[in-house]
Amino acid sequence: MKIFSESHKTVFVVDHCPYMAESCRQHVEFDMLVKNRTQGIIPLAPISKSLWTCSVESSMEYCRIMYDIFPFKKLLMAALAAVGPPNPRADPECCSILHGLVAAVETLCKITEYQHEARTLLMENAERVGNRGRIICITNAKSDSHVRMLEDCVQETIHEHNKLAANSDHLMQIQKCELVLIHTYAVGEDSLVSDRPKKELSPVLTSEVHSVRAGRHLATKLNILVQQHFDLASTTITNIPMKEEQHANTSANYDVELLHHKDAHVDFLKSGDTHIGGSSREGSFKETITLKWCTPRTNNIELHYCTGAYRISPVDVNSRPSSCLTNFLLNGRSVLLEQPRKSGSKVISHMLSSHGGEIFLHVLSSSRSILEDPPSISEGCGGRVTDYRITDFGEFMRENRLTPFLDPRYKIDGSLEIPLERAKDQLEKHTRYWPMIISQTTIFNMQAVVPLASVIVKESLTEEDVLNCQKTIYNLVDMERKNDPLPISTVGTRGKGPKRDEQYRIMWNELETLVRAHINNSEKHQRVLECLMACRSKPPEEEERKKRGRKREDKEDKSEKAVKDYEQEKSWQDSERLKGILERGKEELAEAEIIKDSPDSPEPPNKKPLVEMDETPPVEKSKGPVSLLSLWSNRINTANSRKHQEFAGRLNSVNNRAELYQHLKEENGMETTENGKASRQ
């Protein structure tokens, strides 16, 4: 549907003439308990509504459905409540429907907010914004010629107003107007006006006439019209189990009919080969598609492949089954709907779900997927790498979640700040230095660095932040003085890992890279770097001594980028070499497996379980002739096991795999996710 189609603007004109105060003569029995009543009391007489009441009620129902389904971009003009019931004694001449129609045309010429917005946006193409509308006039006409007179009047008024609008910036010419005349009369009377299908009176105006009895008939008519005007279709949810209060153990099944945009049925229309032509329109709207309720079993949060979501409105909003269904959904539950098939196979085609107080009918795809049997991500680029920092990136994602900022904020220079741009900014800052795999990094494997790493990415630092960063750095200096082991990768060395002082040099380099990436954020970031540089600077002779014998590593100093790339590259060469050596040396299977599982990292260090590094005891001395590998892995294992309590997950793990976030499952009933599966499958 075009945004500015006839349905963009609808004006209701309800006749307020004395005749409308007459009874619709459809009786409403309201004295229901007559059977149980004791004898002798005179039953109350049935009542009936006036024509005016019927018209207003039906119009309101039309509006209700429309507003439920199109809360935006569709406008209605109706100012009924203020008018009050018509006065039967008023002079018929002074409240002619003609004034209403003229006012309606006038209103259609006015530019709506949406049109204005679109015109401003399109600039020179503003003429693309259409101005069409619909006038629904509920009246009591005297004859066919009276109807013609009304039509002529509208025609003429449009003509006049278009002339006016052509010379005005605040008005738009009416390109197309649909006049829907509804002639209503009391039940039991004969209609003096005949029905007439849609007819083009002029290029601008089309008109149709409906002659309807008042009361229930008028309401039904407007219900059909709202469906036609706004391209709606109807779905009946069947088999909804509801308990009855008096029989709490049994449940009965009820049906609820909903209205929604007809695109929600697009699959049925196409596959069912029911191409609705213009002629059979009337009939097709009474059809409803039946979908079966599937009682939800779990609260699993799943991402369905949904091709459309359409707002709904119950046909009988006041009926008990309807309100039960809507309340159930509004409480946050989703319901899958099944398409009844002759073959008996079960096809879920729709889902009802509420999002913040609005109920949507989701269309789920039930046909074969063109993306079936895709290559798994583990078979593609990067699929063989097993030590991605999955958990760390998960943490990163949680820190970079989005939230709505509804109040506008302004930058210092007074321009409007776009929250989404702020989000991109933050991602940029947070990823300036972010190694993707565990073996590429030392500092992110160290609990001791966390206080610095988590604040340095911020746009601005507080004094406290700076203090914390400095503390972190002093702590690291302390660790170096005590010669504590680091969770450093063995990549880049042959056989044996780098010496302790070398490890610290790599760690300091990496830390410097991280801090340097952020020094332009603020002067306080600069101070953190200054502190870092001051702390790591060594007496010249010591530095000199260190440099000797490992010139190879000096290349790393060149630039941050080079550090990463170089290490990465080397890691491949070296791990391949290492594997070669292993095969030749016919190492024990168990040992080979350690290598295979994590080709380039020691025991994947986990950030959280690490306790104070300071408490680490000195490393064990080597005993006897053992292979380099077992020597190294024994050392690391003992060192690791002493400096922390065993990770609870590892203690309970099966095949070295522990289930993460078990508490989540308990809380939400979420599906379990296997640890590390994503990276290893």
Add this chain to the structure above:
Amino acid sequence: MPTVVVMDVSLSMTRPVSIEGSEEYQRKHLAAHGLTMLFEHMATNYKLEFTALVVFSSLWELMVPFTRDYNTLQEALSNMDDYDKTCLESALVGVCNIVQQEWGGAIPCQVVLVTDGCLGIGRGSLRHSLATHSQRSESNRFPLPFPFPSKLYIMCMANLEELQSTDSLDCLERLIDLNNGEGQIFTIDGPLCLKNVQSMFGKLIDLAYTPFHAVLKCGHLTADVQVFPRPEPFVVDEEIDPIPKVINTDLEIVGFIDIADISSPPVLSRHLVLPIALNKEGDEVGTGITDDNEDENSANQIAGKIPNFCVLLHGSLKVEGMVAIVQLGPEWHGMLYSQADSKKKSNLMMSLFEPGPEPLPWLGKMAQLGPISDAKENPYGEDDNKSPFPLQPRNKRSYAQNVTVWIKPSGLQNPNAEIFLPLIDRCTEDFKKCKEIT
């Protein structure tokens, strides 16, 4: 987007083509040559495309049902017999049936019609079909427009002059018009020879079968990716903004949202995001699909061992149960998430939302989404037990208000039917059971 190749095997396709200094060719050989080229291209650059082969004369036959096995298609091409006259309408009806049976009415398909521009004679000819087009009833509707989103590519084994000498071109153009203008006619430039057929099919490949390459970005973390199937241009509103929108080749992640908060949003289309390794010339090294070819295999293996951002992102999205919101263009967004198929394989998938400032009412305006660190207090709560979503609409819908429930007279007289309660409590019991089991 699946492809149906509809090949004309009427007698007129056996008309000889004179090529100097070589053996005699028939038009059908030219057609087979062009299709071979198309299949070869797909086999290397567009491997996930499903293709079916239909041949037709006065009857039609599905030679190869939808497959990704291009050898089968190739084989079928070389085993085609010659039949009688061209009868296009029945073939198009056949295409309708085949596509609807396989994919339903919502998946866009490409129909590649290979013909020589001889449209048949008498009943069933295209001229006859078009002449009677306005007198159709519901039961024998003309198959165009196809009852599914489609592109109709007509590959003519004839050059423009030949087609213009009769009314063939006009008729074929009518066909495209009848398909709501979705499609294109290709003709051979210059004399009929293998080279010119190749260039004609080359144009089709450029138009419809070039892989869509993009760069996935999250701040400084990037990966080269192929997006499959190619995202199609999208028209928001014909009247106001008739220019189709095309997605950026930079797919920029702007932030993350929990799956529960995004809650099965409606999407225009779904696409696989496959990491690719580009070498310096910009050619693909591996698309992540294993192949028998040894060179490619080793290239794949090397690429497999280089850390790739897609794999990291996929792993974390899967573990955390989140989606990444990605910007596709001005006021156009989509989401990236992990999608597992029944065989326990999982993949990075991208879904496109409808373009516009507010594609999902429950998230509000996309531009108004910002980082949680800008909020005074964490909207997700300290223990991650809250969520800022869904946004509440400004006005309550009619059913969300405290409605007065009316009871029909019949309901009142039967006290049993007085008050209903949905089976909420039964569901709660189910949850408890589920928890116990897991």
